[in-house]
Amino acid sequence: MRTTHLALGLLTTIALSFTALPGNAQSWPTQVVKIITPFPPGSGGDVTARPLAEKLAKRWGKPVIVENRPGADGIIAATAVLNSNDGHTLLYTNGGPLTSNLLAHAGSLAYNPDDLLPVAAAAEVYVAIGVPASLATSSLSEFVAQARLKKGQFNWSGTPGSLDYLVPGFLKRAGIDLPRVPYREVSMAMQDLSQDRLQFYAAALATQLPMAQTGKIKIIAITNSQRSPFLPDVPTARESGFPELEYEAFLGFFVPRGMSAELRKRIGTDLHAIDADGDLAARFNAIGMRLHVTTAAELQKIVTDERAALARYTQAVPR
Structure with a gap:
């Protein structure tokens, strides 16, 4: 009898556990x-x-x-x-x-x-290329010209991931060599960008839009294949003559x-x-x-x- 009760108890426990499993879509979430x-x-x-x-x-x-x-x-x-x-x-x-x-x-x-x-x-993420507002450039080609002119004075940063491959490739093809500055906090990168301590920043437009709207930085290109509806006057990287920087995020x-x-x-x-x-x-x-x-x-x-x-x-x- 005791064995039967134990067996029934075990079966009941298993049944209750099954109904509470997180994989049970009917009852999820349970926490x-x-x-x-x-x-x-x-x-x-x-x-x-x-x-x-x-x-x-x-x-x-x-x-x-x-x-x-x-x-x-x-x-x-x-x-x-x-x-x-x-x-x-x-x-x-x-x-x-x-x-x-x-x-x-x-x-x-x-x-x-x-x-x-x-x-x-x-x-759907629009990836923007931001530069300091004080930088005398309003396009990717002008940025390249400035970087060549001020060799050793510019650096770049961006969202880790695919951009770690795309941006260096763009820089290499453009004939410029900029060191990458790592940041743990987005706010620090944006502060340095606005103060011209960082000259090229590749990251989500959402990150940069507030400072762009207040005139602290400039957005000079969008990496996506289509222009952003939020900044329709800003060209894509491909339109700017740099298709190697095209990236959909x-x-x-x-x-x-x-x-x-x-x-x-x-x-x-x-x-x-x-x-x-x-x-x-x-x-x-x-x-x-x-x-x-x-x-x-x-x-x-x-x-x-x-x-x-x-x-x-x-x-x-x-x-």
């Missing part, structure tokens, strides 16, 4: 949802993650918090998500942890990028491989639902980004295409 991003506070990734978290929290009926884990080319954030094992932790990132890290950390990457499965892209959600396909689909469906929120779209537009939710398959294609483009690019212009 606080964490969105980990590799970007520091104030960056484009951070300022878009927060309104998304706010809208998702209302939809899910559970708190959704954003946790910044910057540094190490996104490795810290990616490994934190992969090691979470709670079914309630998402990665919100650009392509770096899934694309350029395969090159930057070839043979030593502490995780397998393919263990991060796509859920949906959430934002995104911000999207990824989850550990262990999360069920059903739950990934559920999260994607909820992201598509808030994509129709006019208030959220307006908040994205206000900072120079476009709310654009894709399918998981579309995000996977974006990642695959970026990997292929970086591979081709590094063969043509070795770092």
Whole structure:
């Protein structure tokens, strides 16, 4: 009898555990949802993650918090998500942890990028080239001329990842050699840019737009294939005569491989639902980004295409 009771108790426990599993899309979420991003506070990734978290929290009926884990080319954030094992932790990132890290950390990457499965892209990112307002240049070609004239006096910085390959290639083809200055905080980079201690900054337009609007810096080009609707008079890098600097950026959600396909689909469906929120779209537009939710398959294609483009690019212009 005791054995029977134990067996029944065990079966009941298993059944209850199964209904509470984070992979059960019907009952999810059962606890606080964490969105980990590799970007520091104030960056484009951070300022878009927060309104998304706010809208998702209302939809899910559970708190959704954003946790910044910057540094190490996104490795810290990616490994934190992969090691979470709670079914309630998402990665919100650009392509770096899934694309350029395969090159930057070839043979030593502490995780397998393919263990991060796509859920949906959430934002179309316009990448801007910013220069100090005091710099006597209003175009990429004029910047190149100034850098040649003031050899050894200019430097550059930008969002870690694919731009670590694209910008040096652009500089090399332009015949100029600028050292890269690393920054842990976006605010420090923007301060140096406005004070002419940094002369070339490649990062999300959302990061630079406030200072551009107040005249502290100038945006001289957009790396995307199309001009930004937020600065329609600013040409693309290709239009400026530098197609090697063309780059399409995104911000999207990824989850550990262990999360069920059903739950990934559920999260994607909820992201598509808030994509129709006019208030959220307006908040994205206000900072120079476009709310654009894709399918998981579309995000996977974006990642695959970026990997292929970086591979081709590094063969043509070795770092």
